[in-house]
Amino acid sequence: MVALVEQVRGSCATCGARWVGAERCHCAHCCVTYDTEMLYEAHRLGEICRPPQAFAQLEQRLGVWCRRTEALPRAI
Structure with missing residues (x-):
């Protein structure tokens, strides 16, 4: 049996941004x-x-600011 996972979607009435994911956080300011x-x-x-550009370890992917993939520890 396969469990269905509902995707959490969000949007901002101010800027019109849209995102998917329960962990995402959008700043209203x-x-x-x-x-x-x-x-x-x-x-x-x-x-x-503070602007996301102030954090060297961040990169933007699909409109969402995330940790750079090379900054994450690698699995052995």
């Missing part, structure tokens, strides 16, 4: 979408948003 809550939290300094 700067309208940038991050792959995880941890990356979203890291971009906020109090009430100020």
Whole structure:
């Protein structure tokens, strides 16, 4: 038996961005979408948003800012 997984979809009424994934976090202040809550939290300094370009370890894939794949540990 194959379990069906429902994809979580989101969208922003302000900028029109759309994304898929339960882990995604979109900032309503700067309208940038991050792959995880941890990356979203890291971009906020109090009430100020830091641009994703300020993080050397991030790259944009399909409109979502993610950790660079070469920055991830490799499986042995």
